Structure formats: structure tokens, C-alpha cells
Amino acid sequence: MNREKNASGRRRMTFLFVVPTLFFAAFLIYFIIWNLYYSFLDYSILHAHNAQFAGFSTYSSVLGDPLFVTAFGRTILWVAVCLAATNGLGILIASLIFFLDNGKLKSIYNSLFLYPISISLAASAVIWTWLYNPQEGINSILTALHLPAFSGLSSPSTAELSLIIVSIWIYSGLSAIFYYSSFQGVSTQVIESARADAAKAHTIVFKILLPEAKNAFIVATVTIFLFVLRMFSLPYVATGLDPFTMTLSEQMFNYFTTEFFSKASVVSIVVVIIAAAVIVPYALFGVKRWISGD
């Protein structure tokens, strides 16, 4: 009797440990509901004090706004190209590092490809804007070698590509360490025996390592997807709110600064839906690995 009472008291006590986290998480949920509510109003500088229920009309005006449509398409394209490149480069870098003999060298290379992620996107934008400078930057080498110049950020046709390249530079090292760590989980015996059979390095990568790296693929893809989906400061610092590089987050900010608050909320909801479509399955899939300890 007494013992039972203790146990339930203890359970109640333990619940107190999670209360502070839930307190802050509640704000996050509140913010999403707030956005959902406001996305159905016509709250803007035109209706600051008399915002009214507008049904889906704010949605249809946002979805019909060419700026939004372009920003949406651009963000999706950015995600697709960046994912293809960072997964490809991640596998290449991880395999090159995996086959090194020297442990010290392995960890140096791993950090070397990962360091860009510790620099802010704003700083990366400042650096790369100058590297892309038509006269002073990388072009000065290309011209010296009599190679065609790269117009970089100065031309609408290459501005987005230039920024995508920066994002590939930032996230490839992250993808590489996910692959590298899953390669390390492959039994050395299997690899040694393949080597004894004179298997080529690429055969080992494609036949032995990659089939074991399914988790790395999922993790790298989801993580980088979410990083690129919220891409804001790289294009914002490099080019400002430029119609040729504007992303979804920038378009949301654009509506916000011009005080079309309900429109900004609509973009938020669109982003939440895209993000949730990826995060919810990922979290459900992750729970087992994260806490069950296998």
C-alpha cells in the first residue's frame, strides 16, 4: 500500500523534469496555431485594425503571386540540386577518407570538410560574394589561365547556381561524416576478405559499403533538406531581396516587411506542411534508433 503510493508519487515527481521543456514547446505549438489562424484573415497594413476572416482568399492571392511561385520553385530546385550534390560528394569524400590507412589523417580530413558548417551563412555569403567578384575573385585565375570567366552573382542566369555551389560547399562535409560513420559500422572482416579477393575499391564501395549506408542516406537527405528549405541568410546577405535568388523564407520575410502579415503566415503554413511531410516520418523512424539503443 505504502509502496504503491510512493511509486505513483515518484512518477508524478519525474513528470516535473519534463515540464520546463513542455513550457517552451507550448510556445512553438502556439506559434503554429497562430499562423494557421492568421493565414485565414486579411491582416495587412491595409487592414491593421480591422482584419477580417477571409477564408482561403489570402491563400489564393499568395499562390497566384508570381514572386511566391518563383521563390517556391527555386527553393525546390535548390533542395534537389543540393541534395544530389551533397550526397554524391559525401559518398566520394567518405570513401576517400575511409580507405586511408592513417587514423590521424582520417580525422583531420573529416574536420576539414566539415568546418564550413561552423561558419555562419552570413559570413560565408560575405566571403563568397567577393570570391565571385567578376574581376577580383576566382575569375582572376580563370582569366590568367585563358578560361571562360564565370559571371557568378552578377548575372541573373548564374546567380542561383553560384549560391547553390556555396550551399554544397557548406553541407557536403556533413553528409560525408554521416556516410563515414556508417561505413565504419561495416565489419572489417568483410572488407578484408574482399580485398584479399583483389576487389577494386569502387567495388567495395558500391557492393559492400553503400548497401549498409541506408541510414546515412536518410539522415543526410533529411537534415540537408531541412537546412536548405529554410535557406535565408545566404541569399539575403549575398544579394539582398533579389527576385533572381529569392527563396521561400525570403519571400515570407518580404511579405512581413511590407506588412502583409496574413500573406507571411500563409507562406509559413506552406513551409510547415512541406517540413512536416519530412519531419513526422523521420521522427517516428528516429525514435527507435534515438532512444531504444540499437
Place this chain on the structure above:
Amino acid sequence: MIKPLKLAKKAIHHAILIVLAALWLIPVYAMLIDGMKSAGGVLTTPILQPTGLSFTSLIEVSTALELPIVNSLIISITTAAVSTLIGALAAFYFYKGRSWTNNSVFVIIAIATFIPYQITLVPVTEILSTLGLFNTYPGLIFTFVIFHLPGGALLMTIFMSNLPKSIIESARADGAGDWAVFSRVAFPLTLAGAVSTFILTFVEVWNNFFIPLVLTSTPNMYTASISLLSYTGGYGTLYNDSFAAALVASLIPLLVFVILGRYFMRGFLALGSGSKG
């Protein structure tokens, strides 16, 4: 005797890595040589060509960025500490029991970790303005904690789930209560994980640009990454100032990465593959 073919293969292997690494280092190379270029050097040499050392621009920029860097330190350290500690408490709750409610709360935390923070642009501005916390340290820290605490809780849960349950049970058998088990056993044993969580949060908050862009309005509240906006290099700016500013604003996270890179990487790996190594 080493076979020549094997040697050639080895050379190619290293050559590819060295070329890739060199490409990856170009931005850091440019920051270092150009942040320390004199105005004369800027006018006579392109970005990738080194020339004599001058600290003028570095000193000038450091003075200008002093306050933003102090702001970034205050905000990043507080947010990282709060997220790690409160996150560790939540982790202890998840660690202790496997129940249906536990798992659902955990899934919510995991989802909250990955939600793009930009979506709260409008409501967070409204709330902070109403509370009078717009453009203040508490406002910025409060907002950052909302976004980084779920990640802290998730990471600490991953690290804590690695603890053998027997340790906790034996502490409990000695009559220790929850708080004692947490503060004397569970937390000290996950200290390395707490360091990873702290560092990862610290660097993410330091580098965040969007939240201070939206929630600050006067230069005295600007953070390091926001103040870079004045160095993006329009007409008439010399590039040594831009590179010096990028260097000064990135120096602390870069040093953290170089010195404590292990912990940083462990944090990412834990979030990703659930590896606790």
C-alpha cells in the same frame, strides 16, 4: 618491395583528397590573407594572391564588432546553457520510463527540433512587442531557447539512453530520490554529451542571422552575424574590410570547432545516426 601500381594508386588517392581539401579551404585562405591586406594591397592584387601583412583593417573591424561579439557571447552562452540543462532534465524523464505518453511527447520534441524557425516570424514579433521584450537580451534569449531547447532535449535523450539502467537502479536502491539520481549520477555520467549539446547549440545560435535580424532594431543589440550586413561589399568598399569582418565574426565558432571539433561532430552524429560513440 612495393608494387609500382599500388604506389601509383595510393598517389592518386591522396592527390584527389588534397585537391578537394584545397578547394574546401579557399574561403579560409582568402579570409586570412585578405583580412590582413593593406588598402594598397587590395588595389594592386586580386583576392587569391597574397601580399604584405597589415593589421589595420583587422583592428578597425575588431573595434567595430566588439559590442556585437559581446552580444553574441551573452546570447549564445545563455541559450546553450539553458537548453542543455533543461534538455537534460527532460532527457531524464524520457530515460526513466518507456510508456505511450513518453514516446508521444518525445516525438513532439523531435518534430519541434526540426521545424524551420522562420515560420514563427510574425507571432514571435507580436508576442515580444506585447511583452516589451522586443530588441532586448531576454527577448532574444527567450526566442532562441524556444527553438533550441527541443534539440537540446533530443540530444541529451540520445546521450542519456546510452547509460546502463543498472546504474540508476543501484543508486535508487541506496534510497536516492529522482533529483539525487539525476544530479549525482545521470547528469555527471552524460557530461561529454552535455558538452556536445552545449557546443552545437552555442555555434548554431552564434551563427543565426534571421532571429536577430527580425528581433533587434538598434545597433547596440546587433549580434556578430547581423553586423556583417555592413560589410557585404557594395561600391567603394575595399575587400580587406569584408574578409576581416568575416574572420572576426567567425573566429569564436571556428576556434570552438578546431579545439572541440570532436564534441561538435559527436553531436551531429548523435542527431543523425543515433550513434553514441
